[in-house]
Amino acid sequence: MYNARPGETESPVTVPSLRQRKARGEKLSMLTCYDASFAARLESGGVELILVGDSLGMVVQGHRHTLGVSVDDMVYHCAAVSRGARRPLLVADMPFQTAASRERALDAAVRLQAEGNAAMVKLEGAGHVLDAIRYLVERDIPVCAHLGLTPQSVHKFGGFRLQGREASAAEALREQARAVQDAGAELLVLECVPSPLAAEITAELAIPTIGIGAGPGCDGQVLVLHDVLGVTPGRRPRFVRDFLQEGGSVEGAVRAYVAAVRDGSFPDAEHSFA
Numbered sequence: 001m002y003n004a005r006p007g008e009t010e011s012p013v014t015v016p017s018l019r020q021r022k023a024r025g026e027k028l029s030m031l032t033c034y035d036a037s038f039a040a041r042l043e044s045g046g047v048e049l050i051l052v053g054d055s056l057g058m059v060v061q062g063h064r065h066t067l068g069v070s071v072d073d074m075v076y077h078c079a080a081v082s083r084g085a086r087r088p089l090l091v092a093d094m095p096f097q098t099a100a101s102r103e104r105a106l107d108a109a110v111r112l113q114a115e116g117n118a119a120m121v122k123l124e125g126a127g128h129v130l131d132a133i134r135y136l137v138e139r140d141i142p143v144c145a146h147l148g149l150t151p152q153s154v155h156k157f158g159g160f161r162l163q164g165r166e167a168s169a170a171e172a173l174r175e176q177a178r179a180v181q182d183a184g185a186e187l188l189v190l191e192c193v194p195s196p197l198a199a200e201i202t203a204e205l206a207i208p209t210i211g212i213g214a215g216p217g218c219d220g221q222v223l224v225l226h227d228v229l230g231v232t233p234g235r236r237p238r239f240v241r242d243f244l245q246e247g248g249s250v251e252g253a254v255r256a257y258v259a260a261v262r263d264g265s266f267p268d269a270e271h272s273f274a
């Protein structure tokens with residue numbers, strides 16, 4: 001009997017299936033990707049969602065933050081990724097301040113979908129961003145929200161720091177999570193928040209949460225591809241695990257990551273914030 005790879009026997013993850021997957025307790029695995037060749041390895045390794053992240057400003061372009069990434073950059077990388085993989089659900093980051101106005105948000109999102117082939121766009125934050133989320137969702141553009149350590153707010157935070165530690169900050173985050181769901185987001189990335197808070201938010205929402213540095217209680221996990229393959233220069237964030245060692249190859253690393261997310265062994269306490 002043919003040995004199915006992770007993710008191969010089930011139907012692909014689609015936007016309308018996200019809430020069902022959560023309700024059934026099925027863990028979602030997501031990795032970032034920036035080009036067609038790696039996208040093909042992600043697909044054969046069984047990853048269900050691919051994020052073309054603005055982290056490309058750091059791991060591809062070599063900058064210290066993500067603020068300089070343009071809509072053109074995102075469209076270029078998203079289109080390349082879309083040529084390499086068909087099955088995974090393709091999510092694209094909206095660049096810094098593209099949600100500052102609804103019109104700007106719609107222009108960027110239309111390009112990411114029409115030229116980049118993204119199925120869904122991801123916006124950081126709540127507040128005025130809720131207006132952009134509603135505007136896109138009303139126009140049938142699916143939205144993934146992103147809360148906690150939103151890297152585009154690096155200068156407000158004074159660095160890439162854990163968020164939601166104090167009781168008031170935790171309550172504010174819970175309110176933002178409810179607000180993005182109410183605005184129409186179908187997916188929520190929670191970045192660098194204490195595990196108990198991420199688990200509480202996950203329990204409160206009908207839409208899946210995807211954690212990065214947010215503990216095992218989320219509905220899925222995401223990591224930056226370069227971190228999973230151990231090629232990111234410099235100091236690694238706590239939540240990063242190098243899967244290339246155990247995987248033995250790029251595709252093997254992806255498969256090991258998908259398996260660890262599914263069986264709940266990643267992230268453990270060592271790769272989370274208490």
Ligand SMILES: Nc1nc(=O)c2c([nH]1)NC[C@@H]1CN(c3ccc(C(=O)N[C@@H](CCC(=O)O)C(=O)O)cc3)CN21
Binds near residue numbers: 059066223224237
């Ligand atoms: N290679 C890479 N991996 C990422 O996960 C990533 C990027 N780049 N670029 C965009 C953002 C920036 N991210 C980061 C970067 C650093 C930390 C970090 O060093 N965090 C500290 C926590 C410090 C605290 O305790 O407050 C850590 O030790 O993990 C976290 C998220 C996540 N994203």
Ligand SMILES: CC(C)C(=O)C(=O)O
Binds near residue numbers: 056093191223
């Ligand atoms: C780290 C993930 C969530 C991201 O937004 C990115 O890669 O840009």
Ligand SMILES: [Mg+2]
Binds near residue numbers: 053054066
């Ligand atoms: Mg991003």
